[in-house]
Amino acid sequence: MSGGLPALTRPAEDRTDVLLDVNDLVVHFPAGRRGILGPPSKVHAVDGVSFRVRRGTTFGIVGESGSGKSTTAQAVIRLIPATSGQIVFDGENIADFRGERLRLARSKFQIVFQDPFSALDPRRRAGELIREPLDLLNIGSPKEREARVRQLLEEVGLPPQAADLFPHQFSGGQRQRLCIARAMAPEPDLIVCDEAVSALDVAIQAQILNLLKKLQRERGLTYIFISHDLGVIQHFCDDIAVMYLGKIVEQAPAPVRAILGAAPPL
Amino acid sequence: MPSVLPPVLSVQNLSVSMRGSNGFVPVLENLSFDVAEGKTMALVGESGCGKSMTALAIMRLLPEDFIVTSGSIMLDGGDVLAATPAQLRGLRGNKMSMIFQEPMTALNPLYTVGDQIGEVLRQHRKLGRRDATEQAINFLRAVQIPAAEKRVHAYPHQLSGGMRQRVMIAMALACRPKLLIADEPTTALDVTVQAQIFDLLSQLQDETETSIVLITHDLGAVAELADDVAVLYAGRCIEKGTSHEVISHARHPYTRGLMACVPHLQLGPATRNTQLELEEIPGMVPPLGARGPDCAFLPRCASAGDVCRTQPQPPLESVEAHAAVSCWRHREIAP
Numbered sequence: 001m002s003g004g005l006p007a008l009t010r011p012a013e014d015r016t017d018v019l020l021d022v023n024d025l026v027v028h029f030p031a032g033r034r035g036i037l038g039p040p041s042k043v044h045a046v047d048g049v050s051f052r053v054r055r056g057t058t059f060g061i062v063g064e065s066g067s068g069k070s071t072t073a074q075a076v077i078r079l080i081p082a083t084s085g086q087i088v089f090d091g092e093n094i095a096d097f098r099g100e101r102l103r104l105a106r107s108k109f110q111i112v113f114q115d116p117f118s119a120l121d122p123r124r125r126a127g128e129l130i131r132e133p134l135d136l137l138n139i140g141s142p143k144e145r146e147a148r149v150r151q152l153l154e155e156v157g158l159p160p161q162a163a164d165l166f167p168h169q170f171s172g173g174q175r176q177r178l179c180i181a182r183a184m185a186p187e188p189d190l191i192v193c194d195e196a197v198s199a200l201d202v203a204i205q206a207q208i209l210n211l212l213k214k215l216q217r218e219r220g221l222t223y224i225f226i227s228h229d230l231g232v233i234q235h236f237c238d239d240i241a242v243m244y245l246g247k248i249v250e251q252a253p254a255p256v257r258a259i260l261g262a263a264p265p266l
Numbered sequence: 267m268p269s270v271l272p273p274v275l276s277v278q279n280l281s282v283s284m285r286g287s288n289g290f291v292p293v294l295e296n297l298s299f300d301v302a303e304g305k306t307m308a309l310v311g312e313s314g315c316g317k318s319m320t321a322l323a324i325m326r327l328l329p330e331d332f333i334v335t336s337g338s339i340m341l342d343g344g345d346v347l348a349a350t351p352a353q354l355r356g357l358r359g360n361k362m363s364m365i366f367q368e369p370m371t372a373l374n375p376l377y378t379v380g381d382q383i384g385e386v387l388r389q390h391r392k393l394g395r396r397d398a399t400e401q402a403i404n405f406l407r408a409v410q411i412p413a414a415e416k417r418v419h420a421y422p423h424q425l426s427g428g429m430r431q432r433v434m435i436a437m438a439l440a441c442r443p444k445l446l447i448a449d450e451p452t453t454a455l456d457v458t459v460q461a462q463i464f465d466l467l468s469q470l471q472d473e474t475e476t477s478i479v480l481i482t483h484d485l486g487a488v489a490e491l492a493d494d495v496a497v498l499y500a501g502r503c504i505e506k507g508t509s510h511e512v513i514s515h516a517r518h519p520y521t522r523g524l525m526a527c528v529p530h531l532q533l534g535p536a537t538r539n540t541q542l543e544l545e546e547i548p549g550m551v552p553p554l555g556a557r558g559p560d561c562a563f564l565p566r567c568a569s570a571g572d573v574c575r576t577q578p579q580p581p582l583e584s585v586e587a588h589a590a591v592s593c594w595r596h597r598e599i600a601p
Binding site for chain 2: 171207231234
């Protein structure tokens with residue numbers, strides 16, 4: 001696939017253990033002015049965050065709402081403009097990528113959003129939704145794309161007939177499976193799961209977590225997994241970072257010991 | 267359940283059906299439970315199990331085409347199902363009130379939160395506008411909102427999710443209702459705020475002796491807050507008992523599955539088994555209309571035997587004084 005994509009061809013010695021290396025990432029949002037003539041003020045959403053994600057592992061980011069975990073993840077995959085900092089993905093600083101180069105590089109990093117109800121276009125069939133990244137990135141011939149859609153549906157545990165249904169005909173857990181299939185379509189190396197299981201029932205949550213684990217084993221996928229649920233994070237992640245007010249306040253291999261008092265014990 | 271006082275809420279053999287194109291489809295079947303004064307009853311189950319429908323039936327807020335086909339709902343000695351619309355208006359917000367799941371959509375964006383809390387008091391307590399605002403400030407203080415005098419004039423969009431949920435609680439408790447129904451009050455909030463909301467609810471319950479019906483799919487919340495639990499599956503109550511009994515000795519395979527599929531936080535040094543597969547309950551809740559007389563959990567049950575396939579679902583069977591379960595094989599599969 002990396003055939004005519006200069007962005008993705010790299011010398012073999014660059015393939016190190018680290019897939020993603022984020023250095024001093026800063027994201028500020030403008031927040032109006034103090035007074036009519038006052039200086040423009042900024043919200044420091046992410047304030048100098050650095051971390052490394054090893055290939056084939058899961059990096060968990062945990063924190064309260066408003067701590068900047070989603071902003072970090074979305075800035076890393078260039079959905080939110082970063083104010084400064086380096087994002088080295090597979091040996092290249094994607095923070096500098098622009099236009100077509102960035103668009104094509106996106107085949108290597110995908111995202112699964114929290115709410116599967118609003119992340120799928122209600123007017124398009126499931127098959128089209130999963131095919132869209134393949135169409136946009138021009139991967140394979142139309143016939144191969146059809147076959148790939150069927151294969152993806154099977155991998156996420158949905159019957160092939162599901163391709164002809166509309167999103168409203170699926171349950172919440174099935175819709176999240178569709179979102180995962182769509183994210184996997186261009187064979188990415190990195191998938192960002194932004195609270196991907198928070199909106200689901202406990203029983204469905206376990207199914208989706210096991211599916212993500214299975215896909216990781218089979219494909220060597222790398223995840224950035226965002227959640228506010230420490231139990232889920234501990235179960236699922238190899239490394240964990242705790243964010244608070246835009247900064248990483250603690251980072252360690254699982255398990256961590258922070259905010260623990262807040263989770264109701266069972 | 268033996269208790270000295272008559273229960274505040276008594277639901278007996280409640281069945282709710284949906285009017286479909288091919289006749290009536292059962293949504294809730296034969297649900298019975300009592301809530302005593304100052305106690306908390308939790309209704310647990312996945313989406314589509316009928317938890318919210320139970321709440322809406324108690325409030326008489328069932329959507330169009332959903333009707334109560336049998337059973338009774340007694341609130342503080344009065345029959346809710348026989349109440350006229352005028353009587354219902356007197357009950358809702360006054361004797362019983364509800365906290366909805368989504369604090370974003372349950373508040374009116376065009377009125378200040380003070381107006382919305384005060385509305386209940388003006389309606390039921392006939393307070394004037396000024397008195398109502400003053401009371402609203404007191405309630406905002408009671409639910410621990412800082413700078414209550416200022417926040418009373420704030421609009422919902424100016425508050426965070428946790429604060430909006432506190433406003434909902436203040437509104438629900440404004441008339442000191444006998445019964446508070448909390449429909450997944452913390453699902454939309456993050457853990458630290460969840461813990462605060464639960465603390466707040468139990469503290470307010472101690473002060474006002476309100477009975478709470480807590481609807482949740484989070485068994486952690488049940489352990490924290492509830493006295494009694496009813497586990498619902500596909501519109502039927504499959505296990506019932508004190509929360510201690512149900513959580514420490516879950517008898518129904520569904521209840522056990524629900525508990526096993528929550529990843530628990532383990533403290534102490536890292537162990538490798540944290541990375542193992544989570545237990546999961548395969549499949550999903552059967553949709554409305556696809557529920558036969560046999561055990562609704564049968565297709566997903568790992569311990570199903572011949573007796574489960576040939577017999578209809580058993581009625582709730584009292585196992586001990588404080589526990590009842592609806593399962594043919596609960597004795598054989600007990601750990």
